[in-house]
Structure formats: C-alpha cells, structure tokens
Amino acid sequence: MSPDKTSGSNGDRVIFEVDPNTDAERTAAFVFTCGTATADFKIISTPGEVVIPEIEVTSANPVELESGSGTFQVILSVSENVEYTGLGATVQQEGEWLSYTGSEAGSSAGTAVMSFSYSANEVQEARKATVTISYPNADPATVTVSQKGKTEEGGGEEPVEERYVAYMKNHYAGAASWARPDVMKFGTTITVEMLVKHDEEFVSKTGESSQWVGDWIGSLFGIETRFLIRHGDNTDNYQEWELVYVDTENNEIKIKSAIYLPADEWVHIAVVLNGDEKTVTLYQDGKVAATETMDSNIKDIDLTETYNNWQNDLQMFALGRSYDNTRDFCGMMSEVRVWNRALSADEINADGHFYSVSHDSDGLVAYWKLDDGGG
Incomplete structure (x- = not known):
C-alpha cells in the first residue's frame, strides 16, 4: 500500500494504492502530522478473489x-x-x-x-x-x-454519375407490389449492399438547426419500423448510419456503425444478417463497422410487408424514403443489391464487387443498378 503524496496543504486529498490481496490479511499503519499534532491512520486489506478487468x-x-x-x-x-x-x-x-x-x-x-x-x-x-x-x-x-495520403486513390473506379447513379433528394423508389413477392421474404438471413454518396454537407433540410431529428434523417433502404437502413437518427452525429430491425412484437433493435458516412464521397455499405450464426454485421468500404449478436426474437424479414402506422399512413418498402417524404436521402445511390444469403467479408471485398456483379450471381434476388437514365 502506498499514498500518492507524503506532504501537502489543508484540504488536499491523499489517494492510497492497494495491491490485490489473495493470501492473508495485511495491515499498513500511517501517521498524519501537522505541526506537533498527529493522527494515526490504519488500512486493513482482507484476502479475496481478484477479478482482473478485461x-x-x-x-x-x-x-x-x-x-x-x-x-x-x-x-x-x-x-x-x-x-x-x-x-x-x-x-x-x-x-x-x-x-x-x-x-x-x-x-x-x-x-x-x-x-x-x-x-x-x-x-x-x-x-x-x-x-x-x-x-x-x-x-x-x-x-x-x-x-491515406492526399493523392492516393481507392481501389476500383467510382461509378460514372451520368449513367450509373440516381439522385435521391426529394425522390424515392417504392414497391407496393412485387413481380416475385416470394423471393423477398428472407427469414433471418439477408445481405443488403449499395454505393452511396451524400451531398457536400450534412445539414438540416429546412435550414433550421433546431428542427426535430426527423428533419435530419436520411433513409436509404427498407421499411420503417420493420427493416431499415438510415443515417441521422443520432442527434449528436448525423453522419452515423444504422440498421433498424424488429422483434416479433415489432420492437426496434438498432445496430449503429462505428464508421460514419463522409460528405461528398462515394462509399460502399453492406448489412449482413446471418441467421445460422446469429450475427448482424455492418460493413463500410469492406471494413467491419459494427457486429452484434442477433436478437433471439428477431422477426422474419419480409420486404413485401405493408402496414398503416399510428397516423394511418401507409408504410411500405422504398429506396431513399421511410415514414414520410421528409426523410429522403440527400445524395446519390447506385448498385443496390439484395441477397438471400449472408455474404462473407471476402465476397464483399472481392475485386470490383463494389461496382458490379453478375445478374445471375448465387443468391442475388434484387438488383437496382439505377442506370435507366429516367424516371
């Protein structure tokens, strides 16, 4: 046992460092003095189990x-x-x-x-x-x-904006019905990935910094309070993106990315739910941005689901929108894909994967290249 100081002034605090004790009772005696006055001080350490922090x-x-x-x-x-x-x-x-x-x-x-x-x-x-x-x-x-240095380039080529992207601000793509609804029901295993590029600044859509958080939310993919990828739900950091999925009672479970969306820069994001391994993993540019154990009561993922919310507004699947029209994504989007299997990290990081895959790839059930040039 040892004090952090042996002299001081009136009101000073003395901190004693005590070593772990697993053997026998230990006693240490100290004497505080001030002029001719003294005060005895004793510390007794009793043995016990020491749990080392990890x-x-x-x-x-x-x-x-x-x-x-x-x-x-x-x-x-x-x-x-x-x-x-x-x-x-x-x-x-x-x-x-x-x-x-x-x-x-x-x-x-x-x-x-x-x-x-x-x-x-x-x-x-x-x-x-x-x-x-x-x-x-x-x-x-x-x-x-x-x-990276200022002039270093990332791997592969960015999508050509005139041909391969859609600008989503004040726009969205919805799907009230599907040509093959059976393939859009996934159980607890799914991979969703896309290229996104937010506008130059993350700012309030109305210009008012005091606006309710919904004014800052940018929806990327999915269905409100069912299965949704979005950014801006964190009022302290609007560049933080997250996945929201639900349990069988439609209670939200959120997993937030530890890597944030940059402004005015293309990034690839992916969400992988592996029902066999009971894991949920977020990737940004091929790097693990978050990983958690899947909720044990997760509700099966069904992108064909529609329902009316508490305001009786119809909620359904969309790209670039959720809840209402204020939650659009202020930026560009490309190469949106949905798989009925859990892609591995190696598959996500395969050469050129961010920018294109074959339409007949194993497990690929939906693919929006967003290159139609109109609509």
Missing part, C-alpha cells in the same frame, strides 16, 4: 482512413467490472492529427465505445498512428490507425 477491441483493427478529416469509433468488449469512464487512450503519432475525444457505454451490455477525430492529410505520403487503450489493472489493447 478489455478487447471488437471493431475493425487496423483502422484505415481516407485522406479527408472525420471521426471514427472503436468498439470494445469489456468485463462487468469495467466502467467506461475509466477508459483511457494514448496516441503515438508524428504530429497531432489524431485525437481521442471520449468514451461512452455501448449499445449492448458488456460493450464500450471510444471516439476519435482526425484531421485531413494534406501530403501525398500516408501516415500511421498507434492507439493504446488502457484501464486500471487490465492488459492494454492496441489499435493501429492509418490514413
């Missing part, structure tokens, strides 16, 4: 960043005796381009989320940093972060 990184590691500025999150699996407020992060880097901004409890039990921000890389050379995550008495966890 922390583990479960999100993408290493973290790979584009050259522009932005934010990202690191998701941790933590033991019951870990409080997120005690987590710390030390960044080893050249310069000061990467910063730790804080921690919060995760969306599910036994998880914590640590947030980071980074500045734009204005030189051609890529740069790296090492983040050491710490918690008292726990083994540290390490995350490697790399950022």
Whole structure:
C-alpha cells in the first residue's frame, strides 16, 4: 500500500494504492502530522478473489482512413467490472492529427465505445498512428490507425454519375407490389449492399438547426419500423448510419456503425444478417463497422410487408424514403443489391464487387443498378 503524496496543504486529498490481496490479511499503519499534532491512520486489506478487468477491441483493427478529416469509433468488449469512464487512450503519432475525444457505454451490455477525430492529410505520403487503450489493472489493447495520403486513390473506379447513379433528394423508389413477392421474404438471413454518396454537407433540410431529428434523417433502404437502413437518427452525429430491425412484437433493435458516412464521397455499405450464426454485421468500404449478436426474437424479414402506422399512413418498402417524404436521402445511390444469403467479408471485398456483379450471381434476388437514365 502506498499514498500518492507524503506532504501537502489543508484540504488536499491523499489517494492510497492497494495491491490485490489473495493470501492473508495485511495491515499498513500511517501517521498524519501537522505541526506537533498527529493522527494515526490504519488500512486493513482482507484476502479475496481478484477479478482482473478485461478489455478487447471488437471493431475493425487496423483502422484505415481516407485522406479527408472525420471521426471514427472503436468498439470494445469489456468485463462487468469495467466502467467506461475509466477508459483511457494514448496516441503515438508524428504530429497531432489524431485525437481521442471520449468514451461512452455501448449499445449492448458488456460493450464500450471510444471516439476519435482526425484531421485531413494534406501530403501525398500516408501516415500511421498507434492507439493504446488502457484501464486500471487490465492488459492494454492496441489499435493501429492509418490514413491515406492526399493523392492516393481507392481501389476500383467510382461509378460514372451520368449513367450509373440516381439522385435521391426529394425522390424515392417504392414497391407496393412485387413481380416475385416470394423471393423477398428472407427469414433471418439477408445481405443488403449499395454505393452511396451524400451531398457536400450534412445539414438540416429546412435550414433550421433546431428542427426535430426527423428533419435530419436520411433513409436509404427498407421499411420503417420493420427493416431499415438510415443515417441521422443520432442527434449528436448525423453522419452515423444504422440498421433498424424488429422483434416479433415489432420492437426496434438498432445496430449503429462505428464508421460514419463522409460528405461528398462515394462509399460502399453492406448489412449482413446471418441467421445460422446469429450475427448482424455492418460493413463500410469492406471494413467491419459494427457486429452484434442477433436478437433471439428477431422477426422474419419480409420486404413485401405493408402496414398503416399510428397516423394511418401507409408504410411500405422504398429506396431513399421511410415514414414520410421528409426523410429522403440527400445524395446519390447506385448498385443496390439484395441477397438471400449472408455474404462473407471476402465476397464483399472481392475485386470490383463494389461496382458490379453478375445478374445471375448465387443468391442475388434484387438488383437496382439505377442506370435507366429516367424516371
């Protein structure tokens, strides 16, 4: 046992560090003095079971960043005796381009989320940093972060906007009926993927920063309160995107991406539900952005479902819309695909997969290339 200070002023606090004790009762005696006055102080440590805190990184590691500025999150699996407020992060880097901004409890039990921000890389050379995550008495966890140089290009070609994209602001594609409704019922296994490019800024659609959160939501794919991919539901970060699915009572379960949508930049996103492995995984540009255990009472996914909400408004499947017309996606969309199987990470990251697949690919049941040029 040892105090953190041996002298001080009136009102100072002394913190004693006590080592774990699994053997026998231990006693330490201390004496506080002030002039000629003294006060005895005794600490007794009784033996007991020592539970070592544990922390583990479960999100993408290493973290790979584009050259522009932005934010990202690191998701941790933590033991019951870990409080997120005690987590710390030390960044080893050249310069000061990467910063730790804080921690919060995760969306599910036994998880914590640590947030980071980074500045734009204005030189051609890529740069790296090492983040050491710490918690008292726990083994540290390490995350490697790399950022592309200003002139580095991503893999493959971006879609040609004049031919292969649809601008979704104030527009959407709906489906009240399907030519083959039987193939749009998926049980608990499905993959949805698409290319998206948000407008240059994430701003209120009415120009009022105080507007209700619905004014900021951008819907990408699905059915409100059934199966929906969207961004903007987080009032603290409108670039955060998420999947919302439901249980058999239509209660929402949300899984949020730890990698955020950039502005004015094409990204590929994918949502994979694997009913056999009971997992839900989000990908952004081929990297795992979130993964969680599937809710045990998940409702079967049926993209043909229609229903009237509490305002008696008809809800049905759409691209670029949900709930009402205010929740459109302010940007472009391309290569929207639905599969009746869980694509693997290797399949998602296959060369050229972001930009095109064969129409007769195994398990591909819906494919919107959005290249009709009209409508």
